[in-house]
Amino acid sequence: MNIRLRAPVATAVAIGVGIIVLLGYVLGGDAGTGYNFLGLLRVYFLEAGVVLAAVAVLVGIVNLLGVHINKIRLGESDFYSFVLILAFLITVALGLYDFFRVFWLGDVALQRTMWIFENVQFPIETSLMAVLTLSLTVALYRLSRRKLSVMSSVFIVTVFLLLLASIPLVVNSLGIFADLYAWLTQVVAVSGARGILIGVGLGIVAAGIRVLIGYDRPYGGG
Amino acid sequence: MGEIRCPMCGKLNPDDLDVCQYCEARLKPLIVTPQEEAPEPTSDAEDTLVSRDELPDWLRGVEGDESTSQSEPAPDQQEGDWLSQLQQSGDFVEDESEIDEEDYLAEESEIPDWLQRVKDMREGDDESGEPVSPQPFVEEPSASQIPQKPSLQPDQESAADTTMPDWLKHEFEAEQAEEPTTQPKDDAKVPEWLRSLGDEAAEESLDALPGEEPVFPGDFSLAPQQETPTGEEAADEEIPMPDWLREMDTEPAMDETAFPSDLFEESAGEDKGKADEPVLPMDAGIKGETKDEEVSEAEPATLPDWLSELAGEEVPAPSEEKAEEPSLEEALPRVPAFELGDELVDVENILGEELPEWISEEEAGEEKPPETEEEGLARAKLPSWLESLRPQEEQSLVPEDLRDDDDHVEGTGPLAGIRSVLSAEPEVARVAEPKLPSFKLQVSEAHRANAELLEKFLAEEDKAAPLPAQRLVTLHKIVRLVLALALLILVGMVVFASSSNVSLLDKSLIPGEVLDASRIVDSLPQGAQVLVAIDFEPAFAGELESAAAPFLDHLMLKGARLVFISTSPTGPALAEHLLESKLAQHNYVSGEQYINLGYIAGGEAGLQSFILTPRRLTPFSFDGRDAWSTPPLEGINRIEDFKLIVLVTDRLPTARTWIEQVETVSPEIPFVVVSSAQAAPAIRPYYASTNGQIEGLLGGYTAGVAYEQITGRTISGRAYWDAYTMGLVIAVLAGLFGVGRYIMALVARPKEG
Numbered sequence: 003m004n005i006r007l008r009a010p011v012a013t014a015v016a017i018g019v020g021i022i023v024l025l026g027y028v029l030g031g032d033a034g035t036g037y038n039f040l041g042l043l044r045v046y047f048l049e050a051g052v053v054l055a056a057v058a059v060l061v062g063i064v065n066l067l068g069v070h071i072n073k074i075r076l077g078e079s080d081f082y083s084f085v086l087i088l089a090f091l092i093t094v095a096l097g098l099y100d101f102f103r104v105f106w107l108g109d110v111a112l113q114r115t116m117w118i119f120e121n122v123q124f125p126i127e128t129s130l131m132a133v134l135t136l137s138l139t140v141a142l143y144r145l146s147r148r149k150l151s152v153m154s155s156v157f158i159v160t161v162f163l164l165l166l167a168s169i170p171l172v173v174n175s176l177g178i179f180a181d182l183y184a185w186l187t188q189v190v191a192v193s194g195a196r197g198i199l200i201g202v203g204l205g206i207v208a209a210g211i212r213v214l215i216g217y218d219r220p221y222g223g224g
Numbered sequence: 225m226g227e228i229r230c231p232m233c234g235k236l237n238p239d240d241l242d243v244c245q246y247c248e249a250r251l252k253p254l255i256v257t258p259q260e261e262a263p264e265p266t267s268d269a270e271d272t273l274v275s276r277d278e279l280p281d282w283l284r285g286v287e288g289d290e291s292t293s294q295s296e297p298a299p300d301q302q303e304g305d306w307l308s309q310l311q312q313s314g315d316f317v318e319d320e321s322e323i324d325e326e327d328y329l330a331e332e333s334e335i336p337d338w339l340q341r342v343k344d345m346r347e348g349d350d351e352s353g354e355p356v357s358p359q360p361f362v363e364e365p366s367a368s369q370i371p372q373k374p375s376l377q378p379d380q381e382s383a384a385d386t387t388m389p390d391w392l393k394h395e396f397e398a399e400q401a402e403e404p405t406t407q408p409k410d411d412a413k414v415p416e417w418l419r420s421l422g423d424e425a426a427e428e429s430l431d432a433l434p435g436e437e438p439v440f441p442g443d444f445s446l447a448p449q450q451e452t453p454t455g456e457e458a459a460d461e462e463i464p465m466p467d468w469l470r471e472m473d474t475e476p477a478m479d480e481t482a483f484p485s486d487l488f489e490e491s492a493g494e495d496k497g498k499a500d501e502p503v504l505p506m507d508a509g510i511k512g513e514t515k516d517e518e519v520s521e522a523e524p525a526t527l528p529d530w531l532s533e534l535a536g537e538e539v540p541a542p543s544e545e546k547a548e549e550p551s552l553e554e555a556l557p558r559v560p561a562f563e564l565g566d567e568l569v570d571v572e573n574i575l576g577e578e579l580p581e582w583i584s585e586e587e588a589g590e591e592k593p594p595e596t597e598e599e600g601l602a603r604a605k606l607p608s609w610l611e612s613l614r615p616q617e618e619q620s621l622v623p624e625d626l627r628d629d630d631d632h633v634e635g636t637g638p639l640a641g642i643r644s645v646l647s648a649e650p651e652v653a654r655v656a657e658p659k660l661p662s663f664k665l666q667v668s669e670a671h672r673a674n675a676e677l678l679e680k681f682l683a684e685e686d687k688a689a690p691l692p693a694q695r696l697v698t699l700h701k702i703v704r705l706v707l708a709l710a711l712l713i714l715v716g717m718v719v720f721a722s723s724s725n726v727s728l729l730d731k732s733l734i735p736g737e738v739l740d741a742s743r744i745v746d747s748l749p750q751g752a753q754v755l756v757a758i759d760f761e762p763a764f765a766g767e768l769e770s771a772a773a774p775f776l777d778h779l780m781l782k783g784a785r786l787v788f789i790s791t792s793p794t795g796p797a798l799a800e801h802l803l804e805s806k807l808a809q810h811n812y813v814s815g816e817q818y819i820n821l822g823y824i825a826g827g828e829a830g831l832q833s834f835i836l837t838p839r840r841l842t843p844f845s846f847d848g849r850d851a852w853s854t855p856p857l858e859g860i861n862r863i864e865d866f867k868l869i870v871l872v873t874d875r876l877p878t879a880r881t882w883i884e885q886v887e888t889v890s891p892e893i894p895f896v897v898v899s900s901a902q903a904a905p906a907i908r909p910y911y912a913s914t915n916g917q918i919e920g921l922l923g924g925y926t927a928g929v930a931y932e933q934i935t936g937r938t939i940s941g942r943a944y945w946d947a948y949t950m951g952l953v954i955a956v957l958a959g960l961f962g963v964g965r966y967i968m969a970l971v972a973r974p975k976e977g
Contacts (some may be wrong), residue, residue: 034864045837048826049837052829055825055830104847105848111814116797116801119762119794121796123762139954140707142962143707144703144960145959145962161959165674165956170945171726171727188848195906195909
């Protein structure tokens with residue numbers, strides 16, 4: 003008999019775990035007074051979730067590797083798939099070597115892994131951010147080429163004011179820019195950000211309730 | 225019980241059914257073909273006798289005499305068939321049979337007055353010496369009617385010798401020998417219909433015969449015929465009068481006994497007088513049911529059939545004289561006088577183009593000449609036009625390959641009796657693979673053109689549209705290149721020149737959250753254990769390291785033991801990089817002054833788990849040490865044991881997660897956030913709240929430089945301050961240049977327009 007139990011089982015598990023964690027958060031105690039059964043269940047489920055998340059990262063890495071291997075096999079990929087796979091293999095090999103040296107040979111630090119990070123990943127990402135700075139500068143130049151409206155004009159004016167107020171020479175020489183900068187960042191921006199945070203908080207509560215009652219099933223099953 | 229297959233649907237039915245029980249088609253034909261039921265004319269003498277028995281007495285007597293005197297069964301049989309058909313077809317034959325012709329013949333010596341007057345008039349004309357030029361009533365007689373006239377010629381010749389022909393004498397003798405039942409009409413010397421007709425005809429004939437225009441007595445039957453004659457008929461038209469008729473007219477002895485000619489005259493005169501009312505004798509006889517009574521009463525008087533039969537039966541008698549006196553009949557085609565084909569020709573000529581169905585059926589049934597036709601009798605020759613109308617000819621329209629059986633005659637269904645009809649039954653019973661119908665699409669030129677156009681469009685869909693040719697040098701490229709060069713050159717020059725010409729911010733302009741962060745550090749005890757979360761990406765390392773380094777430097781100055789943790793995979797490496805780069809001067813050793821617990825998976829859940837059970841979640845450090853046995857984690861069992869929590873992040877969600885998870889567990893522990901400049905305004909509400917989820921906030925590079933001003937140390941902020949100022953100036957100038965260009969464009973547009 004072929005019965006599809008995936009959807010109802012997954013829903014039941016998700017709802018049950020969510021309710022236990024929520025109850026353990028409220029009624030499970032704390033580290034100071036000690037955890038009761040609900041608290042221990044909550045801790046256990048959270049630790050299991052962390053392990054599953056770590057495994058999910060590995061699954062994601064393997065999946066990424068498999069996709070590029072298939073691209074190479076089918077001839078759909080170009081040079082970058084080879085680079086990715088080669089970099090992956092080199093990084094994994096050096097990481098396993100460092101791991102072996104640290105945990106079995108007592109070596110200190112992950113020298114080879116850190117060397118790859120500091121000499122490859124870090125410069126690349128910071129360089130990309132530098133390019134972003136240049137792009138933002140060009141975008142600022144081209145900002146007025148768009149058809150101006152009230153909001154776009156406000157945006158442009160605000161940008162110029164903040165930029166001017168960020169320049170130490172201007173701020174030091176023209177105190178009004180400092181006050182304007184403080185007003186913009188501490189009143190206007192904070193008010194907007196606070197509204198965003200309140201909205202995010204309410205959305206999180208609503209999303210949690212929808213998941214707990216099974217209305218939303220982000221884990222699949224309809 | 226037998227079964228009959230339906231000729232229509234092909235299904236089997238019991239033979240006792242007349243119609244198909246499936247499609248209700250008739251199984252047994254209503255009309256039986258002559259081949260099936262009609263006996264052969266030559267071999268069925270009994271039927272011929274039977275038909276003779278059905279004949280009227282007077283006619284039977286005549287035939288009996290003729291049969292005794294002539295041994296010609298074929299014409300006799302034809303006559304019998306012909307008469308029987310007439311009997312079956314209409315009232316005319318019945319009326320004809322009712323007429324006691326024998327009485328009429330017996331009393332013919334008593335010629336009526338009107339007939340006598342006609343005879344007298346003709347004799348008077350003859351005596352006047354003027355030749356009687358027969359004026360045909362109809363100017364264009366058909367050739368099919370002419371042969372009847374010479375057939376009568378021998379009779380007239382024989383009548384010239386005697387006042388009564390032999391055949392008439394036989395009739396009289398036979399009549400006298402018969403019972404007197406045929407003579408009940410004592411006072412009716414002439415039949416009533418003939419008397420009445422004779423009176424009218426006599427009067428009309430007198431009116432119509434002024435003496436100048438002799439009437440051609442034999443043309444009475446041709447009176448209504450207005451058909452265009454054929455070439456042969458045109459040749460006959462030149463003959464003014466047949467010899468036999470001329471002789472008959474010139475015979476003085478031809479008086480009372482020549483009643484047929486008189487009767488012809490009478491009828492001719494009647495018909496001539498009724499030229500505008502062409503009542504056809506034969507038509508009346510054939511269509512007796514459709515004619516009115518007046519016409520039907522006139523039919524016996526005008527009908528020459530019985531007389532023609534009598535005359536035709538005597539044809540063989542003078543046959544020897546034909547060789548002696550070759551007359552008109554030799555020039556004309558020799559056609560038996562009373563052959564049915566000629567009769568039909570006459571009938572058809574009289575009726576016009578259309579023939580009744582029963583006559584057509586008779587034609588079809590009598591198409592085969594009698595096989596036992598004796599020699600000496602000329603076989604009937606159908607005219608060419610009638611020959612073409614024959615339905616059953618040997619030449620079939622069906623192609624040779626499709627003709628299964630040429631001798632097959634359809635026996636059932638509406639096509640019964642027709643030869644070489646494609647049989648439906650074999651087609652039904654035939655089991656063969658059906659031919660697939662042709663599905664060739666009829667495409668017009670317009671449709672073909674449209675289809676080709678559609679195919680062309682579809683083919684073009686696969687082709688990538690050619691990109692417009694881009695100019696190598698555009699204004700956008702120039703601007704981008706200029707800005708890039710300006711940033712690289714100017715900022716690079718400032719950086720490599722280690723310029724410090726730009727003054728730092730005034731202390732009055734240092735943000736309060738930076739000052740609060742400094743005060744928190746100042747309030748920490750020496751060697752305090754501080755949890756530092758490094759949750760940013762390497763791309764933001766330039767900004768965040770410059771912002772976090774003065775704060776961490778301040779902590780290191782206080783001898784704080786740092787415990788690094790991260791929810792980002794690159795966080796542990798960034799922590800190591802930060803300690804080894806900006807804070808390298810403090811020579812912090814892993815496991816001694818700091819410990820890197822590495823990466824916590826699971827996002828918020830992992831962070832929550834770390835807050836609840838830090839030892840269980842991160843038992844080992846980033847470099848593989850037993851983290852919780854190292855000095856930085858000494859005495860730390862839970863997160864509340866840390867003196868300060870510092871978060872370095874570039875994103876609001878990460879800051880929100882940390883603040884929400886940590887502050888709910890240990891709200892009393894100071895929390896300082898070092899964020900990027902873009903995330904600082906969004907994180908600031910946590911700092912600006914009344915209860916203060918975070919106690920300090922350092923937002924961006926300027927906050928780090930400000931913190932350096934507070935601590936009076938120079939970590940890295942001052943080194944980039946001039947470059948940072950230069951970059952901002954370039955950006956502002958670029959923006960202003962763009963806005964100015966736009967305003968100039970707006971000003972220039974109205975002038976152009």
